[in-house]
Amino acid sequence: MATTFAHRVCPDTGLKVCRHAEALIKANAVVAIVFLAIGGLFGLLVALTRWPAVHILPADLFYLALTAHGADILIFWIIFFEIAILYFASAVLLNCRLATPRFGWLGFWLMLVGALMANVAVLQGESSVMFTSYVPMQAAPHFYLGLILFAVGALIAVFVFFGTLVVAQHEKTYEGSIPLVTFGAVAAAIIAVYTIASGAIILIPTFLWSIGLIGDIDTLTYRLVWWGLGHSSQQINVAAHVAVWYAIAALTIGSKPLSEKVSRGAFLLYIAFLPIASAHHLLTDPGISSEFKVFNTSYAIYLAVLASMIHGMSVPGAIEAAQRRNGFTRGVFGWLRNAPWGNPAFSGMFLSVVMFGFVGGISGVVLGTEQLNLLMHNTLYVTGHFHGTVAAGTTLAFMAITYLVVPLIFRRELILKGWCKWQPYLFGLGAFGISMLMMGAGTLGVSRRHWDMTFSDATLSFDYPPAAFLMMGLNGVFAVLATIGGIMFIVVVVGSVLVGKPRDEETAKTAPIIFQGGGATISGHGGEATLKLPGTVTLVTVFFISFVLYYFVNWKFLSEVWPLS
Amino acid sequence: MAITPPEERLWWKEPLARMEVMWISIAFVWGLVMFFTMVYWHIDGQQNLSNEAYRISPDAFAEKVEAFAAEYTVREEGDTGIPVVRPPAGGDAYMLGRLWEWWPILELKKGESYRLHLSSLDWLHGFSLQPANINIQVHPNYEMVLTVTPDEAGVYSVVCNEFCGIGHHQMVGRIHVVE
Ligand code: HEM
Numbered sequence: 001m002a003t004t005f006a007h008r009v010c011p012d013t014g015l016k017v018c019r020h021a022e023a024l025i026k027a028n029a030v031v032a033i034v035f036l037a038i039g040g041l042f043g044l045l046v047a048l049t050r051w052p053a054v055h056i057l058p059a060d061l062f063y064l065a066l067t068a069h070g071a072d073i074l075i076f077w078i079i080f081f082e083i084a085i086l087y088f089a090s091a092v093l094l095n096c097r098l099a100t101p102r103f104g105w106l107g108f109w110l111m112l113v114g115a116l117m118a119n120v121a122v123l124q125g126e127s128s129v130m131f132t133s134y135v136p137m138q139a140a141p142h143f144y145l146g147l148i149l150f151a152v153g154a155l156i157a158v159f160v161f162f163g164t165l166v167v168a169q170h171e172k173t174y175e176g177s178i179p180l181v182t183f184g185a186v187a188a189a190i191i192a193v194y195t196i197a198s199g200a201i202i203l204i205p206t207f208l209w210s211i212g213l214i215g216d217i218d219t220l221t222y223r224l225v226w227w228g229l230g231h232s233s234q235q236i237n238v239a240a241h242v243a244v245w246y247a248i249a250a251l252t253i254g255s256k257p258l259s260e261k262v263s264r265g266a267f268l269l270y271i272a273f274l275p276i277a278s279a280h281h282l283l284t285d286p287g288i289s290s291e292f293k294v295f296n297t298s299y300a301i302y303l304a305v306l307a308s309m310i311h312g313m314s315v316p317g318a319i320e321a322a323q324r325r326n327g328f329t330r331g332v333f334g335w336l337r338n339a340p341w342g343n344p345a346f347s348g349m350f351l352s353v354v355m356f357g358f359v360g361g362i363s364g365v366v367l368g369t370e371q372l373n374l375l376m377h378n379t380l381y382v383t384g385h386f387h388g389t390v391a392a393g394t395t396l397a398f399m400a401i402t403y404l405v406v407p408l409i410f411r412r413e414l415i416l417k418g419w420c421k422w423q424p425y426l427f428g429l430g431a432f433g434i435s436m437l438m439m440g441a442g443t444l445g446v447s448r449r450h451w452d453m454t455f456s457d458a459t460l461s462f463d464y465p466p467a468a469f470l471m472m473g474l475n476g477v478f479a480v481l482a483t484i485g486g487i488m489f490i491v492v493v494v495g496s497v498l499v500g501k502p503r504d505e506e507t508a509k510t511a512p513i514i515f516q517g518g519g520a521t522i523s524g525h526g527g528e529a530t531l532k533l534p535g536t537v538t539l540v541t542v543f544f545i546s547f548v549l550y551y552f553v554n555w556k557f558l559s560e561v562w563p564l565s
Numbered sequence: 566m567a568i569t570p571p572e573e574r575l576w577w578k579e580p581l582a583r584m585e586v587m588w589i590s591i592a593f594v595w596g597l598v599m600f601f602t603m604v605y606w607h608i609d610g611q612q613n614l615s616n617e618a619y620r621i622s623p624d625a626f627a628e629k630v631e632a633f634a635a636e637y638t639v640r641e642e643g644d645t646g647i648p649v650v651r652p653p654a655g656g657d658a659y660m661l662g663r664l665w666e667w668w669p670i671l672e673l674k675k676g677e678s679y680r681l682h683l684s685s686l687d688w689l690h691g692f693s694l695q696p697a698n699i700n701i702q703v704h705p706n707y708e709m710v711l712t713v714t715p716d717e718a719g720v721y722s723v724v725c726n727e728f729c730g731i732g733h734h735q736m737v738g739r740i741h742v743v744e
């Protein structure tokens with residue numbers, strides 16, 4: 001049996017929580033949330049500048065803020081939080097001690113120093129190169145160095161995670177297979193290794209070039225390898241937030257996977273196919289063959305999309321099954337109407353599932369279609385798409401699970417319960433709005449990363465259609481909503497951690513966080529899917545029809561542009 | 566639960582429910598449809614980006630574009646001093662991107678095809694033809710050659726949509742399409 005290690009027994013779950021794991025989860029989560037706050041404020045400034053009537057920043061500060069927004073929020077917020085998830089999914093869920101906590105701290109400090117270094121470089125103003133830092137535009141050397149240190153730290157953390165899995169297996173801290181959530185985390189971690197390797201291959205030479213040690217770097221090679229990092233890191237996010245969806249559904253309503261086999265199979269598809277799709281960022285680049293583009297952008301034959309569609313069915317399916325088992329059996333959607341919509345963990349998770357699928361997912365597949373890409377490459381459509389995936393999807397899912405992490409790991413009661421309740425809706429609505437409006441403006445051709453859509457000081461004038469201006473104004477309004485939602489989140493979390501009522505065994509009994517009851521009542525064989533799930537069938541049908549229609553509408557648009565060959 | 570080891574230890578032996586089998590099959594077939602739609606469009610579609618590209622130094626490309634402009638310039642655009650170049654129908658047309666302009670201005674005839682050569686003299690730029698909405702990544706050291714057939718007359722703008730520094734938002738070029 002398990003060897004002894006410094007731990008406490010969680011009064012809510014009965015799990016043994018390793019002290020080192022707990023401390024590292026806290027540290028990574030806190031830093032993550034600080035970067036979310038900083039990055040979010042830069043996002044607001046960017047959105048207000050792109051609101052033509054407000055146009056708040058001058059050009060140089062706009063490009064600086066945009067670089068900071070991308071780096072702080074896409075890289076630092078998300079990855080710090082993911083490291084916290086990895087430690088949670090390994091040490092905590094497996095009842096195990098964390099392997100080599102010292103390396104966990106080494107990784108943490110490297111990441112923190114790297115992130116700060118990159119931020120300093122950006123704020124000094126000599127590194128407004130966007131987080132993609134395409135050559136031959138050059139940033140200050142410590143910008144690249146910061147990113148490299150951050151990546152090395154993250155890699156160390158990933159290996160601590162793998163080490164913990166080995167320890168858990170060796171010390172037999174669990175029986176049978178690892179839980180599905182941990183399995184999802186393993187998928188994320190494996191993709192992370194690939195991602196960080198690509199990052200090293202491209203960023204180290206770029207750093208050496210920035211200090212004059214090596215000559216020019218080929219622009220196409222840079223983009224190809226850089227997107228091995230940039231694209232795959234988005235797949236870490238997908239695997240991680242899908243794992244988070246499953247975890248929240250389990251914790252809040254006691255849901256079980258419909259079928260372990262199906263859900264795990266889908267994660268395996270991610271590992272096998274996600275890393276290859278980096279070419280969907282290069283669909284309009286010269287010198288790459290169509291054969292390669294078609295194969296690569298479709299993940300072979302859309303096998304990773306298949307995996308996402310599977311989760312898109314099995315997550316709501318698991319929720320419906322659990323709700324029906326919990327007694328909400330009326331009609332097709334009684335289970336959904338009676339879901340715990342006042343619980344921010346649940347509402348945030350469900351909004352994240354729906355928006356990731358309908359907004360981020362569908363637009364991503366359209367955008368990644370070889371020929372369709374030329375309609376929207378580098379327009380705001382791209383930015384709209386990925387706010388659907390990373391803001392409305394990943395970020396909202398991570399916010400949602402934070403509402404469970406604060407009481408379970410930080411052992412604090414949430415303050416401002418009313419704010420908690422509304423926060424996911426406000427942030428979700430804001431993120432939905434900016435995603436849709438930027439997609440709309442992009443469809444009308446508006447460029448991304450662009451300070452002045454009026455082209456007021458250009459030699460040759462050009463006017464985007466008036467509808468595009470309207471959309472960018474509305475985009476500013478929704479950006480303000482998202483920011484309010486973001487600020488509420490930060491206030492609630494920071495406030496609860498600092499001044500929330502400590503959560504003791506008494507409160508764990510009187511005000512349980514984790515779903516009580518259910519659980520054991522379902523008979524094993526055939527899993528949950530032996531139940532009828534008409535609500536989920538309806539949802540996926542609506543999803544599928546929207547997907548197909550929208551996909552072919554875009555081919556119709558394409559057929560109307562100038563013939564090209 | 567998803568946070569505990571599977572109850573069924575031999576979870577990989579559990580049978581699939583009908584709904585799961587249906588959805589996985591539908592999603593799989595849909596993936597095939599989307600895959601073959603791209604392939605089909607290469608065979609029968611009108612809008613495909615060309616794969617024709619050459620390595621070329623910025624200087625060599627600049628020389629070609631200047632020779633092209635010297636031969637076919639028909640006028641200057643207003644008082645901007647930018648040449649408007651009218652390539653022969655069916656012939657080669659050149660446009661270069663550099664900090665921060667697209668050069669020269671082209672005048673094309675509606676319904677005729679041209680071999681358009683694009684490259685950059687310095688950084689990455691984004692050729693975004695508006696309002697037609699054709700967006701192409703332009704690299705230095707690579708010359709991309711694509712055949713375009715403008716099918717509507719009008720004044721088109723070429724916005725730069727790849728961030729290229731502080732003058733990025735001033736980088737606008739032009740293509741006239743005439744009857
Ligand atoms: C307060 C909420 C947010 C607002 C108002 C916001 C707004 C914006 C706007 C207006 C742009 C710039 C479009 C352009 O000019 O190209 C942008 C870019 C971006 N946003 Fe956000 N965003 C928010 C949250 C997020 C989140 C949560 C993420 C990721 C987790 C994110 C990731 C990005 C990235 C990666 C870019 C691209 C930067 C680049 O082009 O280099 N944003 N955002």
Ligand SMILES: [Cu+2]
Nearest residue numbers: 690691725729
């Ligand atoms: Cu440019």
Ligand SMILES: [Cu+2]
Nearest residue numbers: 725727729733
């Ligand atoms: Cu530009």
